[in-house]
Amino acid sequence: MSHLDNDSFLRALLREPTPRTPIWLMRQAGRYLPEYRETRKRAGSFLALCKTPALACEVTLQPLARFDLDAAILFSDILTVPDAMGLGLCFAEGEGPKFERPLTREWEIRNLAAPDPCLELRYVMDAVAEIRRALGGSVPLIGFAGSPWTLACYMVEGGASADYHKVKTLAYTRPDLMHHILAVTTQAVTAYLNAQIESGAQAVMVFDSWGGALSEAGYQTFSLAYLRQIAAGLTREREGRRVPRIAFAKGGGLWLEALATSGFDALGLDWTMDIGRARALVGDRVALQGNLDPAVLFAPPEVVAAEAGRVLDAFGPHPGHVFNLGHGISQHTPPESVAALVEAVHTHRQK
């Protein structure tokens, strides 16, 4: 087994006891950190930052230099996969991501093929390997990908969408084409995550950021079915250690029980559901990761500590909790709030 100074994150994901509740934060390497903004400027663009392994490694490590976090997460973007499928990812200044060639015609959908992650996404694998070396066994490295449904939303809409007009029209009108996109993307995501594991990722997480836009039946059909396939296709062990899989379904509180049987070791929980209630629903089937409202970090340190304590107390004195925010950290967050949060979580005593 490869050496790890601190494996409590991996243990908690497998519901094994840990000396204290581990913590990391979604988007912990990001714009709220001045050193990130400096590197981002030097890179020239967000995409250049993602595509230059040395710089991706640099920003991945920045939050760990400041805060006593229990895991690192690869700095990248979920849209690298459709980009590698030829859709042409671009970021206009001050706007969200866009695709130059979204899927609009049937032949474009029929021509879709999963990329070879070791060729078209080589830069990600190089970043993973470089970060692993740089971490030197201090904390584990998390790899990640977008869920097929979430990626398909971007691929069909061409960018973020308020009402999912195009992708839902496709789903309700031509479910055959929708399922084709999802099947190819599932194959791509599975191969991509396995290549990240091969390159050194010690846990993997699938972000279903837009699953919450679906109806319950739609979620089962267009998202959950493919998440199941991914979980079943992931490499289970590497370097003599289990590689835990996490699924994060933003807005998925209603489907938590279904998600708990989908093959993932842990579920990410957004901040809308009480984590004690969530634990009661999922029982011993999965660990939970979450779920502080990221907006709490706009408040003074004593409020941050009190609200973090509420989450910890709600989960209770059981194994299987990884502390996190319920969503990515906001760019408006004062770094001092993160310091207060990490301190509060690590020193918390269960009531």
Next chain:
Amino acid sequence: MSHLDNDSFLRALLREPTPRTPIWLMRQAGRYLPEYRETRKRAGSFLALCKTPALACEVTLQPLARFDLDAAILFSDILTVPDAMGLGLCFAEGEGPKFERPLTREWEIRNLAAPDPCLELRYVMDAVAEIRRALGGSVPLIGFAGSPWTLACYMVEGGASADYHKVKTLAYTRPDLMHHILAVTTQAVTAYLNAQIESGAQAVMVFDSWGGALSEAGYQTFSLAYLRQIAAGLTREREGRRVPRIAFAKGGGLWLEALATSGFDALGLDWTMDIGRARALVGDRVALQGNLDPAVLFAPPEVVAAEAGRVLDAFGPHPGHVFNLGHGISQHTPPESVAALVEAVHTHRQK
């Protein structure tokens, strides 16, 4: 008791049997109708349309002329109340609503006062009275307002918000000021809805469009507590008939059981939760209104009919269902889809 040709909407809200499931659609008078766009153009602006009773009446009736709907809803906007509190509502072309004077300073919050609905919101009461006359007892008229939390979000943010940065900072940092805004707004909303009832509204609905942005504890404290106060303060009977109250909590599926005991007769359900599961959770405590994904209306008529049938079958052969979309109808909806939907709901036979 005042005469009504078709009272099945009111009956269903009180869980009384009806010959068929009544249907109306949130935002049924709106941009998807060419005749609406024509009147809107004539009015000059959206606000002028809201503030001119004759025109508000005209657009309220437009969908009823086309479709066999079982209720009319006042054409207005939830932000008329903060506008009447002096915040200065405006709509820039192609953008959402904005306030010229959002609540940013403590003294502005302390100075907040509930408007007199019969003075500052006279134009709404005039519209309600005019629509009632024009309806001539054909179907009931629904009045509405925004929930205190949802209005407070707009009042503090100054418009729509992606991350609720300002309002959540206030809620976590100065809960005393947040509760002051909510208390005054609750008083304003209660008086406003009662004035609508006095002017002729036969059912009232509170839209908690942004409640889903809160944590479970935050929802209890900042939204549900005030919804309860509103329900308790509403006029119960008018013209010899019960005036049913509906609460619609977008993204509120997780809190459905708490909402079911908050004093409302019916709960609006967005499209993310299976309505059969929702009915099992709320039991006989409330009626349910919903919950077709509005995006289904982008599909061909046979898909619309099939998906509407799924919702009806999921609810089952019980009293207490008002068919609706899970959210406001999209401006991209073909009117033919609405015709197909109304037909499908009215002719559906329970499996």
